Amino acid sequence: MSRYTGAVCRQCRREGLKLFLKGDRCYSDKCSIERRSYPPGQHGQARVRKISDYAIQLREKQKVRRIYGMLEGQFERYFEKAEQARGITGENLLSQLERRLDNTIFRLGFASSRSQARQLVRHNHVLVNDRKVNIPSFLTSVGDQITIREKSRGAETINDSLEAVARRGVPSWLELDAANYKGTVKALPVREELTMPIQENLIVELYSK
Numbered sequence: 001m002s003r004y005t006g007a008v009c010r011q012c013r014r015e016g017l018k019l020f021l022k023g024d025r026c027y028s029d030k031c032s033i034e035r036r037s038y039p040p041g042q043h044g045q046a047r048v049r050k051i052s053d054y055a056i057q058l059r060e061k062q063k064v065r066r067i068y069g070m071l072e073g074q075f076e077r078y079f080e081k082a083e084q085a086r087g088i089t090g091e092n093l094l095s096q097l098e099r100r101l102d103n104t105i106f107r108l109g110f111a112s113s114r115s116q117a118r119q120l121v122r123h124n125h126v127l128v129n130d131r132k133v134n135i136p137s138f139l140t141s142v143g144d145q146i147t148i149r150e151k152s153r154g155a156e157t158i159n160d161s162l163e164a165v166a167r168r169g170v171p172s173w174l175e176l177d178a179a180n181y182k183g184t185v186k187a188l189p190v191r192e193e194l195t196m197p198i199q200e201n202l203i204v205e206l207y208s209k
Contacts, residue, residue, distance in 0.1 A: 090200030109165030
């Protein structure tokens with residue numbers, strides 16, 4: 001599947017906030033949005049536009065799509081599933097995105113960013129319920145156990161990420177056993193645990209037009 005291969009710091013600057021796409025760099029003074037908080041492009045500093053309701057809704061959708069590292073078609077399919085499921089569509093959407101295997105790996109602290117987590121999954125470093133899973137979009141379920149393969153546990157990137165997990169913390173719907181490189185999905189993620197400033201109702205409004 002194709003993916004975005006451009007400069008990810010441009011995405012943060014375009015959305016006007018940190019999307020934490022580059023791991024530890026986002027917490028340092030090297031973060032691009034700290035130095036250049038205006039939109040990218042030749043006229044980024046000079047842009048003064050009247051923002052329509054549609055533009056606000058579109059930017060919210062783009063922001064969430066970029067946070068979780070997806071292209072347009074894939075994001076639309078998640079929304080369709082969320083719309084068909086019981087409950088509140090916006091919360092269903094965020095719950096699905098949070099349960100993606102690459103995001104679960106990131107939330108557990110095995111990777112410093114979602115892109116790094118996606119690479120771990122793709123390169124067969126991850127087991128789900130003792131079975132190899134190399135599909136980043138795999139949806140985890142309550143009771144699933146996610147472990148790092150024994151041969152991969154000496155990887156410097158994984159261990160550095162685990163050392164930094166205290167800074168980010170692990171959400172309550174997950175349980176981390178760092179000593180055994182294992183995580184458990186204890187419950188479905190709930191809306192209150194998403195700390196990013198997301199207004200999912202704007203996405204629902206956008207797709208409802």
